[in-house]
Amino acid sequence: MIQIKNLSKSYGPRPDAPHALDDVSLDIADGDIVGIIGMSGAGKSTLVRCLNLLERPTSGQILVDGQDVIGLTGAELRRYRRRVAMIFQNFGLLAQKTVLANVCFPFLAATGRVTAENRARALALLDLVGLADRADSYPSQLSGGQQQRVAIARALACDPEYILCDEATSALDPASTNTVLKLLRQINRETGVTVIVITHSMGVVEKICRNVVVLEHGRVVERGSVADVFADPQSHAAKVLLERVDWDA
Numbered sequence: 692m693i694q695i696k697n698l699s700k701s702y703g704p705r706p707d708a709p710h711a712l713d714d715v716s717l718d719i720a721d722g723d724i725v726g727i728i729g730m731s732g733a734g735k736s737t738l739v740r741c742l743n744l745l746e747r748p749t750s751g752q753i754l755v756d757g758q759d760v761i762g763l764t765g766a767e768l769r770r771y772r773r774r775v776a777m778i779f780q781n782f783g784l785l786a787q788k789t790v791l792a793n794v795c796f797p798f799l800a801a802t803g804r805v806t807a808e809n810r811a812r813a814l815a816l817l818d819l820v821g822l823a824d825r826a827d828s829y830p831s832q833l834s835g836g837q838q839q840r841v842a843i844a845r846a847l848a849c850d851p852e853y854i855l856c857d858e859a860t861s862a863l864d865p866a867s868t869n870t871v872l873k874l875l876r877q878i879n880r881e882t883g884v885t886v887i888v889i890t891h892s893m894g895v896v897e898k899i900c901r902n903v904v905v906l907e908h909g910r911v912v913e914r915g916s917v918a919d920v921f922a923d924p925q926s927h928a929a930k931v932l933l934e935r936v937d938w939d940a
């Protein structure tokens with residue numbers, strides 16, 4: 692499990708720089724699908740970038756199965772990053788490479804080569820996301836939803852324990868959004884991978900998350916089961932995101 696303890700992050704060298712994350716503590720249980728929701732600037736992307744150590748927190752701890760990962764370097768850091776896969780809003784595929792080569796890329800990055808076994812695994816993952824017949828296409832020949840499914844296949848190539856999705860469906864139409872969300876839910880059920888969904892859409896949270904954490908100005912202002920938070924939101928941020936406030940007031 693992931694335990695985030697008193698995590699703070701401010702950008703820039705000045706000690707009094709504003710906090711993008713301010714004393715955030717939360718636990719993410721193995722196998723959960725948890726939504727981290729908040730309005731623009733709330734600190735959601737900062738939190739995921741701290742989780743995969745693309746960004747160094749200013750203070751606090753991130754314990755993964757009890758081990759503090761913030762100090763990891765070198766081979767240990769690379770090993771940790773393989774446990775935590777990322778999916779982004781803009782898919783992040785390599786335009787010059789075929790779909791199959793994109794899914795094989797993590798193998799290439801990890802070992803410097805792609806074996807026949809790796810290729811077979813990549814094809815099986817493309818089959819899982821429903822795109823086995825597009826292995827030789829290039830990303831530009833696919834729709835946004837299809838590209839995101841390739842990105843999911845690529846994320847799974849490392850057999851991650853955690854999948855972090857930062858606004859993974861924000862660029863997609865409602866039908867493609869549903870396909871991608873169903874795929875993530877299916878993968879969660881079948882493999883037990885923990886899915887962390889960053890979004891400003893309560894609709895996305897309602898569809899696939901079991902638990903939700905609401906961020907506002909870098910702080911956790913509410914958390915709980917999706918059922919409870921939707922039934923009776925307590926924080927102003929949750930009420931606004933659920934459109935339970937009179938916007939014209």
Ligand SMILES: Nc1ncnc2c1ncn2[C@@H]1O[C@H](COP(=O)(O)OP(=O)(O)OP(=O)(O)O)[C@@H](O)[C@H]1O
Nearest residue numbers: 702703711729730731732733734735736737738891
């Ligand atoms: N590289 C950076 N340098 C300086 N400030 C940053 C940097 N990245 C983010 N910030 C600031 O940190 C705060 C949190 O930003 P963050 O990107 O984490 O928000 P977010 O919740 O992901 O927003 P959005 O929904 O718009 O993606 C904001 O005030 C932002 O301006």
Ligand SMILES: [Mg+2]
Nearest residue numbers: 735736737857
């Ligand atoms: Mg963001």
